[in-house]
Amino acid sequence: MKSACDTAEWVARAAYGRLIAILSARSRDIAAAEDALAEAFAAALRSWSDHGVPTNPEAWLLTAARNVMKNQLRHRGIVEAAVPDLLASQESTAEDGPTFPDERLKLMFACAHPAIDAGIRTPLMLQTILGLDAARIGRAFLLAPTTMGQRLTRAKAKIRDVGLRFELPSPNDMPQRLSEVLDAIYAAFGIGWDATDGVEAEGRGLTEEAIYLGRLMAALMPEEPEVMGLLALMLYCDARRDARRDERGTFVPLDRQDARLWKRDMIIEAEGLLTAASRHARFGRFQCEAAIQSVHVQRPITGRTNHEALVMLYRLLVQHHPSMGAKTGLAAVLIEAGRANEALGLLDDLAAAATLTYQPYWATRGKALHALGQMKLGDKAIETAIGLTEEKSVRVFLGTLISRRAT
Amino acid sequence: MQYMLLLNEPEAEFAKRNDPEQAAAYWGGWNAFIGAMAQAGIIVKGDGLQGPHTATTMRVRDGKRMIQDGPFADTKEQLGGYFVIEVPDLDTALEWAARSPSASCASVEVRPVLPPMAPPAA
Numbered sequence: 236m237k238s239a240c241d242t243a244e245w246v247a248r249a250a251y252g253r254l255i256a257i258l259s260a261r262s263r264d265i266a267a268a269e270d271a272l273a274e275a276f277a278a279a280l281r282s283w284s285d286h287g288v289p290t291n292p293e294a295w296l297l298t299a300a301r302n303v304m305k306n307q308l309r310h311r312g313i314v315e316a317a318v319p320d321l322l323a324s325q326e327s328t329a330e331d332g333p334t335f336p337d338e339r340l341k342l343m344f345a346c347a348h349p350a351i352d353a354g355i356r357t358p359l360m361l362q363t364i365l366g367l368d369a370a371r372i373g374r375a376f377l378l379a380p381t382t383m384g385q386r387l388t389r390a391k392a393k394i395r396d397v398g399l400r401f402e403l404p405s406p407n408d409m410p411q412r413l414s415e416v417l418d419a420i421y422a423a424f425g426i427g428w429d430a431t432d433g434v435e436a437e438g439r440g441l442t443e444e445a446i447y448l449g450r451l452m453a454a455l456m457p458e459e460p461e462v463m464g465l466l467a468l469m470l471y472c473d474a475r476r477d478a479r480r481d482e483r484g485t486f487v488p489l490d491r492q493d494a495r496l497w498k499r500d501m502i503i504e505a506e507g508l509l510t511a512a513s514r515h516a517r518f519g520r521f522q523c524e525a526a527i528q529s530v531h532v533q534r535p536i537t538g539r540t541n542h543e544a545l546v547m548l549y550r551l552l553v554q555h556h557p558s559m560g561a562k563t564g565l566a567a568v569l570i571e572a573g574r575a576n577e578a579l580g581l582l583d584d585l586a587a588a589a590t591l592t593y594q595p596y597w598a599t600r601g602k603a604l605h606a607l608g609q610m611k612l613g614d615k616a617i618e619t620a621i622g623l624t625e626e627k628s629v630r631v632f633l634g635t636l637i638s639r640r641a642t
Numbered sequence: 643m644q645y646m647l648l649l650n651e652p653e654a655e656f657a658k659r660n661d662p663e664q665a666a667a668y669w670g671g672w673n674a675f676i677g678a679m680a681q682a683g684i685i686v687k688g689d690g691l692q693g694p695h696t697a698t699t700m701r702v703r704d705g706k707r708m709i710q711d712g713p714f715a716d717t718k719e720q721l722g723g724y725f726v727i728e729v730p731d732l733d734t735a736l737e738w739a740a741r742s743p744s745a746s747c748a749s750v751e752v753r754p755v756l757p758p759m760a761p762p763a764a
Contacts (some may be wrong), residue, residue, distance in 0.1 A: 400732065
């Protein structure tokens with residue numbers, strides 16, 4: 236259940252993204268929309284304390300921001316001839332009154348457009364839809380606020396100048412374009428997830444923001460099973476957050492986690508989403524990853540992990556999304572299913588150059604070698620994994636897997 | 643909006659222009675692409691260019707002309723032609739870029755054209 240405070244935050248965030256989306260939909264000028272909205276918020280603080288809060292604060296802010304944008308156009312003095320047209324186009328939706336269309340979905344697709352560098356799509360969404368500032372986003376991405384600010388400014392300028400369409404993709408392009416939007420959201424979740432080590436310093440990373448964006452997508456595109464799959468996947472993972480560390484802060488792998496620490500309401504919601512998604516009979520990467528999580532959460536109920544089901548699902552995932560992560564995941568579940576030989580063969584087939592700095596590859600390889608009794612080689616692989624690990628708690632955990640400590 | 647499609651080609655494509663066995667297919671591909679754009683009524687202007695071996699590059703440094711035989715950079719792909727097209731948005735421009743023979747053998751750079759400069763303030 237959402238608390239009153241969460242509800243208030245949800246409303247505030249919704250208002251921000253909705254207003255930016257509608258203010259920039261025609262001009263494609265996100266930066267100008269942000270500036271205008273900031274001025275409108277400042278005006279609201281002054282006006283509302285004197286005259287009281289209007290019956291529809293969101294519509295008030297929209298009108299105020301539009302006035303700011305009109306004034307900017309008048310003052311700019313360039314392309315004078317175009318101003319009447321621009322003003323007319325801005326006014327054409329003024330009679331929409333208190334309810335105006337939700338343009339956030341179009342804005343999401345613009346942020347994740349293939350013409351925009353993949354590395355800046357997630358920051359762009361976080362800023363335009365949720366209103367996070369460059370400093371906050373920069374912290375999550377381990378970049379200086381000014382650097383992040385410059386990259387965001389550049390991306391917004393490109394959207395404005397290049398004539399990017401603030402429209403939904405055609406049905407033909409939809410699957411690919413949607414997967415790019417979902418990838419950008421999942422990237423935010425991943426960053427939040429990896430950042431749990433600095434949990435005291437940085438709050439909870441970006442996982443909450445990613446889940447918010449996932450919920451928004453699910454509300455705006457209720458017929459898309461992959462959207463439900465992504466939201467389910469993030470909920471399954473987040474449900475286990477508290478179980479990922481023991482009381483000393485050491486990393487606890489999934490199969491040794493205390494299931495009593497898992498958040499049951501999130502798991503129930505995720506199961507419901509996955510079931511709803513499956514009714515559409517259009518399988519995809521995120522549904523597959525969510526289904527894998529679903530198998531894992533059965534353990535406390537059935538008392539055992541269904542390794543064969545995991546092997547099957549990972550094989551499907553490799554088919555849909557043949558990434559190194561998926562292949563390494565398949566190898567890991569093969570080891571658990573007692574097929575370490577097969578796992579090692581799969582790992583051997585991965586291109587050497589790509590795996591050189593991929594920590595999960597080396598950790599999984601070490602486990603496979605240990606399972607086959609090749610303790611020395613296994614230790615070496617685990618040591619490589621330790622060297623590639625950024626998180627201290629994971630390093631400590633991997634250290635416990637070494638069969639023969641210091642010689 | 644107006645976009646310029648900068649159509650690049652690799653050496654092998656340029657060579658086809660004068661190869662009796664391949665010239666017909668080469669030009670046929672371009673004619674089909676240009677014909678489709680013409681039929682859609684989007685062409686503002688455009689030309690094919692003679693091959694990179696005909697290029698001469700000029701630089702002036704410290705008042706001295708430095709003339710170089712060949713294109714400005716020796717890369718695998720060279721400019722083979724350009725079109726300026728009038729279409730509503732980037733996605734449409736990218737769709738046309740994808741249809742050009744260059745897209746599958748080399749690359750097409752798509753750039754919005756600057757609007758005409760405002761006359762200097764009196």
